[in-house]
Amino acid sequence: MLENEYLMQHYVRDRLGEARAIAAAAAVARHASTAIAPAGDDITYTTGRALDLRKVVALYRANHWSSADKPRELRRALRKADAVIAAWHGDDLVGLGYAISDGALVVYYPHLLVLPEYQGRGVGRAIVDRLRARYAGYHQHVLIADGRAVDFYRKCGFERAGRTEPMWIYAGADH
Numbered sequence: 108m109l110e111n112e113y114l115m116q117h118y119v120r121d122r123l124g125e126a127r128a129i130a131a132a133a134a135v136a137r138h139a140s141t142a143i144a145p146a147g148d149d150i151t152y153t154t155g156r157a158l159d160l161r162k163v164v165a166l167y168r169a170n171h172w173s174s175a176d177k178p179r180e181l182r183r184a185l186r187k188a189d190a191v192i193a194a195w196h197g198d199d200l201v202g203l204g205y206a207i208s209d210g211a212l213v214v215y216y217p218h219l220l221v222l223p224e225y226q227g228r229g230v231g232r233a234i235v236d237r238l239r240a241r242y243a244g245y246h247q248h249v250l251i252a253d254g255r256a257v258d259f260y261r262k263c264g265f266e267r268a269g270r271t272e273p274m275w276i277y278a279g280a281d282h
């Protein structure tokens with residue numbers, strides 16, 4: 108199925124919200140239940156931006172992230188990102204992180220997520236390490252850590268940002 112057809116399906120689901128939603132949920136569940144958690148050596152990492160949108164959406168949906176409901180925007184975001192790191196087990200997309208940047212001083216890491224059954228195996232840290240290496244020497248590496256991920260980011264070298272408060276205007280409800 109072409110990506111545009113996939114997006115059209117999503118549009119139909121948004122408008123009518125019936126059979127296709129059920130089929131998509133079943134596909135995600137099949138994906139989640141058939142993946143076999145591997146040893147760390149089995150994971151490979153790529154930097155291309157043109158990823159299979161269905162795999163990306165499945166990864167976001169498996170983590171209950173609201174961006175999964177905006178596949179068109181998600182595809183555009185990844186294509187416009189300054190750097191994308193994808194983690195693969197064979198053909199399965201098991202992790203993803205990306206960065207946006209001014210190209211000189213500041214890099215911001217909007218999204219990092221690992222398929223639940225692959226979490227705790229070093230994939231998240233490997234993606235962060237690759238992104239940090241890409242922007243080595245930059246003045247600021249910035250992210251907003253979900254409460255449950257704070258200790259993970261500490262282990263990756265991040266610390267609370269001085270006397271700051273994260274602030275946003277957010278269209279989602281998943282935080």
Ligand SMILES: CC(C)(COP(=O)(O)OP(=O)(O)OC[C@H]1O[C@@H](n2cnc3c(N)ncnc32)[C@H](O)[C@@H]1OP(=O)(O)O)[C@@H](O)C(=O)NCCC(=O)NCCS
Nearest residue numbers: 219220221226227228229230231232252253255256258259
């Ligand atoms: C947070 C996330 C990206 C971490 O990726 P991961 O592959 O599971 O983490 P890793 O296996 O690379 O862990 C690296 C280290 O952090 C620790 N760690 C991982 N998740 C942790 C957590 N939630 N709390 C505390 N420590 C954590 C690991 O134990 C490991 O420690 P070690 O080096 O002492 O062994 C992943 O759990 C995830 O996708 N979560 C859901 C989405 C999310 O919250 N993303 C971040 C949004 S800000």
